[in-house]
Amino acid sequence: MAEGSREVVALSQSGAINSLSNGGGGTSAQTNNPLSRKLHKILETRLDNDKEMLEALKALSAFFVENSLRTRRNLRGDIERRSLAINQEFVSIFKEVKEAAKEQTQDLIVKTTKLQTESQRLEIRAQVADAFLSKFQLTADEMSLLRGTREGPITEDFFKALGRVKQIHNDVKVLLRTNQQTAGLEIMEQMALLQETAYERLYRWAQSECRALTQESCDISPVLTEAMEALQDRPVLYKYTLDEFGTARRSTVVRGFIDALTRGGPGGTPRPIEMHSHDPLRYVGDMLAWLHQATASEKEHLEALLKLVTAQGVEENIQEVVGHITEGVCRPLKVRIEQVIVAEPGAVLLYKISNLLKFYHHTISGIVGNSASTLLTTVEEMHLLSKKIFFNSLSLHASKLMDKVELPPPDLGPSSALNQTLTLLREVLASHDSSVVPLDARQADFVQVLSCVLDPLLQMCTVSASNLSTMDMATFMVNSLYMMKTTLALFEFTDRRLEMLQFQIEAHLDTLINDQASYVLTRAGLSYIYNIVQQHKPEQGPLAKVPNLDSVALKTAMVQFDRYLAAPDNLLMPQLNFLLSATVKEQILKQSTDLVCRAYSEVHAAVMDPANEYKDPENILHRSPQQVQALLLMI
Amino acid sequence: MATAPYNYSYIFKYIIIGDMGVGKSCLLHQFTEKKFMADCPHTIGVEFGTRIIEVSGQKIKLQIWDTAGQERFRAVTRSYYRGAAGALMVYDITRRSTYNHLSSWLTDARNLTNPNTVIILIGNKADLEAQRDVTYEEAKQFAEENGLLFLEASAKT
Numbered sequence: 097m098a099e100g101s102r103e104v105v106a107l108s109q110s111g112a113i114n115s116l117s118n119g120g121g122g123t124s125a126q127t128n129n130p131l132s133r134k135l136h137k138i139l140e141t142r143l144d145n146d147k148e149m150l151e152a153l154k155a156l157s158a159f160f161v162e163n164s165l166r167t168r169r170n171l172r173g174d175i176e177r178r179s180l181a182i183n184q185e186f187v188s189i190f191k192e193v194k195e196a197a198k199e200q201t202q203d204l205i206v207k208t209t210k211l212q213t214e215s216q217r218l219e220i221r222a223q224v225a226d227a228f229l230s231k232f233q234l235t236a237d238e239m240s241l242l243r244g245t246r247e248g249p250i251t252e253d254f255f256k257a258l259g260r261v262k263q264i265h266n267d268v269k270v271l272l273r274t275n276q277q278t279a280g281l282e283i284m285e286q287m288a289l290l291q292e293t294a295y296e297r298l299y300r301w302a303q304s305e306c307r308a309l310t311q312e313s314c315d316i317s318p319v320l321t322e323a324m325e326a327l328q329d330r331p332v333l334y335k336y337t338l339d340e341f342g343t344a345r346r347s348t349v350v351r352g353f354i355d356a357l358t359r360g361g362p363g364g365t366p367r368p369i370e371m372h373s374h375d376p377l378r379y380v381g382d383m384l385a386w387l388h389q390a391t392a393s394e395k396e397h398l399e400a401l402l403k404l405v406t407a408q409g410v411e412e413n414i415q416e417v418v419g420h421i422t423e424g425v426c427r428p429l430k431v432r433i434e435q436v437i438v439a440e441p442g443a444v445l446l447y448k449i450s451n452l453l454k455f456y457h458h459t460i461s462g463i464v465g466n467s468a469s470t471l472l473t474t475v476e477e478m479h480l481l482s483k484k485i486f487f488n489s490l491s492l493h494a495s496k497l498m499d500k501v502e503l504p505p506p507d508l509g510p511s512s513a514l515n516q517t518l519t520l521l522r523e524v525l526a527s528h529d530s531s532v533v534p535l536d537a538r539q540a541d542f543v544q545v546l547s548c549v550l551d552p553l554l555q556m557c558t559v560s561a562s563n564l565s566t567m568d569m570a571t572f573m574v575n576s577l578y579m580m581k582t583t584l585a586l587f588e589f590t591d592r593r594l595e596m597l598q599f600q601i602e603a604h605l606d607t608l609i610n611d612q613a614s615y616v617l618t619r620a621g622l623s624y625i626y627n628i629v630q631q632h633k634p635e636q637g638p639l640a641k642v643p644n645l646d647s648v649a650l651k652t653a654m655v656q657f658d659r660y661l662a663a664p665d666n667l668l669m670p671q672l673n674f675l676l677s678a679t680v681k682e683q684i685l686k687q688s689t690d691l692v693c694r695a696y697s698e699v700h701a702a703v704m705d706p707a708n709e710y711k712d713p714e715n716i717l718h719r720s721p722q723q724v725q726a727l728l729l730m731i
Numbered sequence: 732m733a734t735a736p737y738n739y740s741y742i743f744k745y746i747i748i749g750d751m752g753v754g755k756s757c758l759l760h761q762f763t764e765k766k767f768m769a770d771c772p773h774t775i776g777v778e779f780g781t782r783i784i785e786v787s788g789q790k791i792k793l794q795i796w797d798t799a800g801q802e803r804f805r806a807v808t809r810s811y812y813r814g815a816a817g818a819l820m821v822y823d824i825t826r827r828s829t830y831n832h833l834s835s836w837l838t839d840a841r842n843l844t845n846p847n848t849v850i851i852l853i854g855n856k857a858d859l860e861a862q863r864d865v866t867y868e869e870a871k872q873f874a875e876e877n878g879l880l881f882l883e884a885s886a887k888t
């Protein structure tokens with residue numbers, strides 16, 4: 097009803113306006129008379145076509161029931177009143193609508209706000225959940241990396257994912273301290289499981305990588321190095337992987353060693369080491385040098401493998417594994433070196449080999465440390481064996497010396513046994529001197545070598561000289577000792593021995609000096625006189641009265657003594673000419689001459705002494721002791 | 732993968748020989764550590780150093796064996812020529828005697844290596860020009876006569 101009335105109003109209004117504007121718009125060139133225009137318009141109006149007008153008229157006819165002057169006059173007012181009423185009704189209805197709407201909106205707003213809050217809450221929850229997930233869960237990609245569902249090699253991403261698992265496992269402990277314990281425990285368990293799976297996968301991968309490292313030039317990939325870094329968190333897997341590495345390398349090194357020994361390099365260069373087995377030193381040296389280099393290289397490989405491992409004891413790990421790797425070559429090495437040693441290549445070679453072994457023991461222990469590496473033990477064993485056989489050989493030589501002691505040669509020079517033994521000693525000492533063994537170790541050996549050789553040698557000389565005259569014996573001994581001394585003097589660490597030899601030489605020298613002096617005195621006719629003078633006591637009366645000491649006897653002796661003074665060299669014991677050392681001979685001559693001079697001056701003093709009642713004593717002994725000394729010491 | 736799968740593709744062994752004191756150990760140290768070690772301890776026996784170099788895109792690991800130059804280590808040194816890809820034969824340009832001994836070192840090197848082994852002659856201590864005792868030209872000629880590569884170097888600079 098309300099709508100209908102509104103329509104009517106609208107129609108009537110619009111219709112009126114239309115008609116007015118039509119009237120205005122229809123102004124034509126015809127006439128400007130308003131009345132005629134109006135009329136014209138009305139006439140032109142085709143009412144049956146104007147629906148609006150028809151409707152308006154219909155509505156009008158509903159209340160304009162009586163067509164009279166009065167009602168016509170009132171029509172306008174009626175219409176206006178009616179319009180007002182309709183409008184009022186509209187307002188009041190609209191008011192109602194508005195009230196109702198207002199109420200409903202309020203409701204809506206409340207609801208909306210509620211929903212918004214809810215949505216915000218959910219949003220935050222979602223964010224928290226996301227954050228939670230990204231903090232405490234892995235992505236599907238990461239999972240499949242760790243589980244190895246995606247086949248293929250371990251890559252950088254694997255370690256990132258593994259790092260995440262570790263991180264989560266660690267971080268999740270925070271949850272355990274909150275009221276999220278269940279979630280925390282669940283995640284922890286999940287991460288622990290994942291970690292185990294990942295480590296297992298990593299281990300399997302590393303194991304097979306290690307197993308493939310069977311080339312002589314063993315190249316450790318950076319990923320494998322990272323794998324070892326990761327595996328250090330699982331000591332058992334870490335150890336197993338190292339074992340696998342060790343096993344692979346061990347057989348590689350053994351194969352390499354056997355190839356080097358028997359086949360040589362590719363195409364035969366370098367030639368196989370065994371080609372030199374006839375040259376024991378080179379053979380043993382080449383084997384040990386090969387092993388030294390292999391050991392050094394294996395250590396380098398391990399250092400590369402464990403470069404990133406930070407756990408304690410890496411150095412020990414390396415030494416242990418190098419020890420394991422080099423264990424395989426010990427048997428082939430031992431068999432070969434033993435063969436060389438047992439073949440007794442002679443004391444000198446044995447000694448050289450023993451020094452070489454000592455050197456390599458020292459050198460290789462610099463790489464594998466002092467851990468109980470089998471290689472070191474083997475080298476040490478071989479060193480001891482070679483040394484033992486060496487000393488055996490020396491002792492055997494020495495005991496042979498005593499088995500058949502030769503008589504000294506007629507020239508009282510060194511016996512052939514002495515010469516031979518000294519040659520051997522010289523060679524041993526020479527190789528010792530040039531040995532690559534550290535000084536202190538060499539010094540210790542030296543004492544042993546010297547006593548092993550020199551003591552029996554001295555004994556042999558003494559026994560051999562035992563049936564000789566004192567002079568011959570002294571000469572022979574001085575010569576023999578002198579030979580030993582000159583042999584030793586060339587080498588280090590011999591000072592003490594040299595000193596001992598010198599003492600022994602000097603003991604024999606005293607004999608020779610005294611003998612030479614009495615030899616001269618006897619032959620120069622002073623011996624008897626000098627003896628009497630020495631033993632004479634003043635209470636026995638003057639010397640001139642002693643038989644054979646009168647001035648005539650003295651003068652005769654002086655003639656002889658003068659002959660000596662003229663050519664002192666003629667009065668040399670024959671043995672002295674056998675002395676090998678000119679210096680020793682010189683020393684004997686000088687000191688024995690001193691003794692002669694002293695004897696002369698004693699005799700001279702006695703003759704000059706008035707108590708001995710020689711007449712004209714200057715005529716008997718016409719040479720002063722100073723003169724004699726000057727003459728003799730000129731030589 | 733971001734990282735190369737391997738560190739190197741080849742490994743070559745070199746031996747460094749020459750009289751004591753010519754600077755073998757210093758050269759080795761310079762090569763592996765890239766610095767001069769003035770108070771380099773005497774080499775006792777045999778030591779070694781390694782370095783990875785790159786040659787036309789290929790990574791090569793060089794393992795260089797340094798030996799003591801004294802006569803008494805000569806026999807030991809001889810065992811290290813085996814399998815060497817090259818020998819660096821060093822003398823000291825300020826000490827003629829070290830140059831005069833080259834022929835004996837060269838004999839060892841020739842006898843104990845295979846024909847493919849490269850022998851490189853190095854006149855070390857080139858920084859001590861004022862004390863030079865061996866001219867560049869004569870060493871160059873010696874190298875040419877013996878088919879050696881030759882260069883003068885200094886472990887110090």
Ligand SMILES: Nc1nc2c(ncn2[C@@H]2O[C@H](COP(=O)(O)OP(=O)(O)O)[C@@H](O)[C@H]2O)c(=O)[nH]1
Nearest residue numbers: 751752753754755756757769771856885886887
């Ligand atoms: N001025 C100079 N001195 C050097 C050079 N190389 C080595 N030296 C010195 O020479 C000495 C011996 O060096 P070293 O490497 O031990 O000789 P090696 O016996 O051949 O190993 C040391 O005192 C070094 O400082 C160099 O290029 N220039």
Ligand SMILES: [Mg+2]
Nearest residue numbers: 755756773774
């Ligand atoms: Mg050196």
